[in-house]
Amino acid sequence: MDYISTRGKIEPVGFVDAVLMGLADDGGLLVPKQIPQLSPDTLHAWQQLSYPELALELFSLYIDGEIPRDDLKKLVDDSYGTFRDDEVTPVRRVSNSLHILELFHGPTFAFKDIALQFLGNLYSYISQKHNSTIHILGATSGDTGASAIEGVRGKEGIRICILHPHGKVSKVQELQMTTVDDANVLNLAVDGNFDDCQRIIKELFADVAFKQRYHLRAINSINIARILAQTVYYFYAYFQLAKQGQGEKVNFSVPTGNFGDIFAGYMAKRMGLPIHKLILATNENNILERFVTEGVYQPGEFRGTHSPSMDIQVASNFERYLYYLNGEDAGTVSALMSDFKRDGRIVIAGEALKQVQTDFEAYGVQNDECLSTISSYYSDYSYLLDPHTACGVAAAQRYTADDEVTVALSTAHPAKFDEAIQLINIKQTAPSQIQALSGKPQFQTRVAGTNEAVAEQLLAFF
Template structure:
């Protein structure tokens, strides 16, 4: 299998070269030339596999044998060795219609660990085996940065720089990044929002001379390996929910409700469904920064006014993975994708209508939950089910309540531990016990550089750090 760009101007690449490239050299996003088809027989063979074995099976469909089986198994084992749950991503039943896929049992208590602990091991492997210089550059709305740093801190041959929006992540998210004092880690706190950070990152990756000179590698979900690793837990959730449904599994429609701000997590589900996983409804849950909800409902994709919410990891107005979905919506016509993305850049909006919009609405449901809904559901589920939701998961539950019909079952993804967002939980006078790893963060010294939202300043910082 080779990989191509959504904009059609990159020669087909192998798997490892695709991961090293990150953003396509033409500004597009890399996608597989063909999506592997998973048969009913294969799903039956996979349904009882532990998470790690399932990961290897799915990953092997995309990796072209470029990583020997023994090495791949070692990478997977190392990636998930420090997860607190043997299952990696366990499923909890809250009632007959609602299951929770807990994605927060990794070292930084967020779903990004599932992909980024593997990605850290993968980059380290490539550095050792191919002699590649790995200089990682990424932007975060909170969780990606901490998970990426944890995945590569102290690793020989790797340096990482993460941009985060100054004062616009939760305190725990900030501390998880900025209390790391390893020499191979640089934290830049940018006076702006996540979209500003993401824009600078994309501009630097499309400067091909700068990218080559400093050996820049992507950690954000513009990198396809992030999407692929997340696809695994869609299969795992489907199998575990089906298992708990027992004999009813074949007759029950299983939905997934996914908190998603940058379109990466939900696109992983879209990929799983295109592979053949029989998900019924793919439900996008977001917050008051509801560009994705508006797109699904009206066909208009237009960044709006930035809003700071209780779920800051979804405080995003420009969803970078949207282009991957657009590529498939336009029947893999890269010329049309380039035209539409050019229009978005020049006009600040695009509009889908007619049969295309009908396809969008057949493939997705979407809800942007308000701050009030978010807090109300945290309180409700703590009181009625004794289950504490983080604010992002609460948005997912709001979308579940909006779209789960009679006879259907929904797996809602719990994308973070509530201790990471105690500011919201405390508004409800709910006291929670912090995990030791999070409680100890407040005792550590912070190391970060606060800068203006300026590409030139970021460039100066990188030239010094990566020199």
């Protein structure tokens, strides 16, 4: 399996090189040269697989023998053996039409564990097999950082630096990152918002000489391995419903800020998974909703919300979707991204916009609606949603009919966002692992939101 850039200016690379490259050296994002196509017979046969067995089959399609199957199986088993639920991502029925796909049973109680436990183990495997230096650089709006650190902390041959926006993540998210005192972990609290952190990361990776000199590797969803790992739970959830005779008109409602989680669903659909609707849920930072409804992709005013992991204006995975929307024409994508860099906006219309609206429904959930959704589902169904999941559920309510079944992706345990839950007078008991964070010393360095300030820290650390 070859991987190519959305901007078309690099030679095709294999899976391991794609993982190590992270951001393509031409500034684009890596995608598989061909998306594997799955027959109905294959989908039917896979219904009986466990989550790790399903992950092994799907990863094998994209790795194509580059990692021996026995080695890959061990990577998968080690990655998902850390989860608290035997199903890894169980599907919970809440009502006749709504199911919740619980993606928070990993070590840090967030959906990012599903991809980052695997990617952390994969980086360790590559480091050992290829005698490679792995210096991981990533940015987080809250959950990625803790998951990435948990995936590689203490591992030989790997160092990790994570940027987070100072004061703009939940207290639990901050504690999960900054109470880690391993020598191979550096936390930088950046003055600014997540978009500033993400911009710094992408610009440092775009400096190819700097990236190669310091062996920088990506942990964010610009890394194609993240997306591939996230496709698995769409298949798994669909299969659980299909086994119950609910395989017709299954929708997925996905809270997303960086477009990675819903792009994984889009990839699953292109592979042949018969998804009915992909519903894109955002919050008041609703650039993606405006793109779907109006065809205009343009950052607006940053808003702090009760769902801070989606407080994102510039979605790093959006370029991958543009590539497929424009018929896999790298030249068009390159021109569009140049226009975006110059003008700060991308506008599409006509048949292209109709295609977007065929691919997605979209809804931006306001703060009050987010809280009222949490309150009503706790009252009516005794099910406590975290604020991000609540956005997904609110969007599902808006766009699904009574005869349709919707799976809303639950991206985090509600205990990670108790500040919001307390606003509606709901008391919860946090898991013991989260309770244990309180009072621990924190290790972080506050820096200005500039490339130079971050690079200075990296040079001292790496």
